[in-house]
Amino acid sequence: MIVVKFGGTSVGDADAIRRAAAIVRTRLDRKPIVVVSALAGTTNVLLAIAEHAVKGRLIVAVREVEGLRERHLTAADDLLGSGAPADEVRGEISATCDELASLAEALSVLGHVTPRSQDAVAAIGEQLSPGLVTAAFAACGLPVELVDARRVMITDEQFTRATPKPDAIARAGRETLLPLVEQGRVPVLGGFIGATEQGITTTLGRGGSDYSASLIGAALEVEAIEIWTDVDGMLTADPRVVPAARLLEQVRFDEASELATFGAKVLHPATIAPAVGRGIPVHVYNSRRPDGKGTRITTDAPRRPVTALAGRCGVAVVKVQSSRMLHAHGFLGRLFEIFARHQVAVDVVATSEVSVSLTVDGAARLDGLVVDLATLGDVSVERNRAILAVVGAGLGDHSATMAHAIAALGDIPVRMVSLSATGINLTIIVDDDRLEPAMRRLHAALLEPSAAM
Numbered sequence: 254m255i256v257v258k259f260g261g262t263s264v265g266d267a268d269a270i271r272r273a274a275a276i277v278r279t280r281l282d283r284k285p286i287v288v289v290s291a292l293a294g295t296t297n298v299l300l301a302i303a304e305h306a307v308k309g310r311l312i313v314a315v316r317e318v319e320g321l322r323e324r325h326l327t328a329a330d331d332l333l334g335s336g337a338p339a340d341e342v343r344g345e346i347s348a349t350c351d352e353l354a355s356l357a358e359a360l361s362v363l364g365h366v367t368p369r370s371q372d373a374v375a376a377i378g379e380q381l382s383p384g385l386v387t388a389a390f391a392a393c394g395l396p397v398e399l400v401d402a403r404r405v406m407i408t409d410e411q412f413t414r415a416t417p418k419p420d421a422i423a424r425a426g427r428e429t430l431l432p433l434v435e436q437g438r439v440p441v442l443g444g445f446i447g448a449t450e451q452g453i454t455t456t457l458g459r460g461g462s463d464y465s466a467s468l469i470g471a472a473l474e475v476e477a478i479e480i481w482t483d484v485d486g487m488l489t490a491d492p493r494v495v496p497a498a499r500l501l502e503q504v505r506f507d508e509a510s511e512l513a514t515f516g517a518k519v520l521h522p523a524t525i526a527p528a529v530g531r532g533i534p535v536h537v538y539n540s541r542r543p544d545g546k547g548t549r550i551t552t553d554a555p556r557r558p559v560t561a562l563a564g565r566c567g568v569a570v571v572k573v574q575s576s577r578m579l580h581a582h583g584f585l586g587r588l589f590e591i592f593a594r595h596q597v598a599v600d601v602v603a604t605s606e607v608s609v610s611l612t613v614d615g616a617a618r619l620d621g622l623v624v625d626l627a628t629l630g631d632v633s634v635e636r637n638r639a640i641l642a643v644v645g646a647g648l649g650d651h652s653a654t655m656a657h658a659i660a661a662l663g664d665i666p667v668r669m670v671s672l673s674a675t676g677i678n679l680t681i682i683v684d685d686d687r688l689e690p691a692m693r694r695l696h697a698a699l700l701e702p703s704a705a706m
């Protein structure tokens with residue numbers, strides 16, 4: 254048994270869905286369970302619809318709903334032509350879009366969106382795509398069966414970033430998905446969405462379909478998890494930023510996890526953990542080039558000093574300076590307790606005798622945090638920073654490589670540097686607008702054939 258997940262561009266239109274069907278056909282003997290994202294760009298449109306509605310632009314919101322309806326109906330026409338299955342799918346698409354329009358109306362009356370209602374809207378994309386994909390796969394002769402992901406992906410109630418409940422998912426997966434697979438059927442379900450035990454729709458956070466795939470894979474202890482996307486696999490950097498980025502045929506679990514956490518959007522940051530727990534290899538493939546080698550993410554990939562780079566903008570650096578820190582114990586404990594109380598996650602930390610620098614998500618609300626931190630010392634917040642991560646399982650053993658990385662940045666100001674305890678990740682904080690050139694310089698120095706290391 255394997256899990257085969259198709260991202261948004263891999264089911265973005267009728268041609269993409271046909272390519273996905275051909276890929277699933279080549280996997281039939283491995284008993285696939287298919288997880289699909291919303292059609293590319295749909296979730297962004299849905300969130301925009303909610304925003305328009307609450308800001309009193311209901312007409313714009315409704316126009317966007319009609320755009321989504323049109324797009325899904327066009328794909329259905331192209332894939333299914335006429336006949337009863339086509340009529341059924343068209344009817345379901347329209348009913349779901351009607352529901353979306355009603356949600357938009359309700360939001361415009363309320364003038365306010367709660368995380369729970371935002372999830373009701375954001376989840377529509379992954380409610381629409383599986384029905385369309387299932388019907389299209391069936392029309393191609395695949396023995397598919399549509400499953401509502403909300404019956405399997407049981408989560409807590411943290412709407413917009415719900416935490417999955419692995420035991421409940423395993424139970425539901427065994428009850429709902431296994432019997433289908435055993436009958437030779439291919440279950441198809443939406444990624445990203447789930448439901449609370451009471452059946453209220455939740456989502457796993459942006460890009461969460463990868464996470465759905467690995468959670469289902471872990472729950473059913475599958476042989477492999479395949480992530481089908483729009484690039485050849487995991488590359489040495491985001492190819493949109495570094496055109497010279499090249500394919501990594503093997504990546505270690507720990508490296509993939511660091512890369513995803515620090516901005517490699519090709520995988521949702523939480524994807525790796527469920528797979529590692531069960532030792533299930535994760536493969537990343539290009540759905541436009543199904544014969545490519547792709548990337549295999551496992552525990553036994555080679556240990557390289559530098560495997561890849563990742564980067565993330567929109568970071569804030571919080572600095573606390575205090576002479577009370579000098580030779581004092583318990584200072585960092587009090588400091589982190591304040592971050593915990595305000596539920597602000599810290600990514601990178603660097604300390605000196607009298608100061609601590611920490612990076613946090615720039616979108617986090619920091620006012621209350623800063624007031625409380627001021628009880629410990631002088632606080633400053635630097636916004637518009639970016640994190641650049643140099644990741645390699647063997648990096649910690651190569652001081653020269655780290656020196657080479659810093660030197661390669663040249664005149665780009667370095668705001669902070671930190672090496673992770675396991676030595677796998679050198680994080681460098683630079684200004685937001687210098688992230689892309691910094692990535693290109695580091696890639697040329699550390700990962701291109703001429704790189705002198």
Ligand code: ADP
Pocket residue numbers: 259260261262263290460481482483484486487488489490491492493512516517518519520561562
């Ligand atoms: P999907 O819709 O299939 O989930 P995403 O857009 O979420 O696809 O992720 C794929 C994108 O991730 C690629 O188009 C690429 O721009 C970006 N990306 C960022 N870092 C990397 C990397 N190291 N390797 C491959 N792709 C990356």
Ligand code: ASP
Pocket residue numbers: 260261290291296297378444445458459460461462463
């Ligand atoms: N459709 C969702 C998003 O755009 C989930 C995903 O594609 O993984 O965030």
Ligand code: MG
Pocket residue numbers: 260460463518519520521
């Ligand atoms: Mg994605």
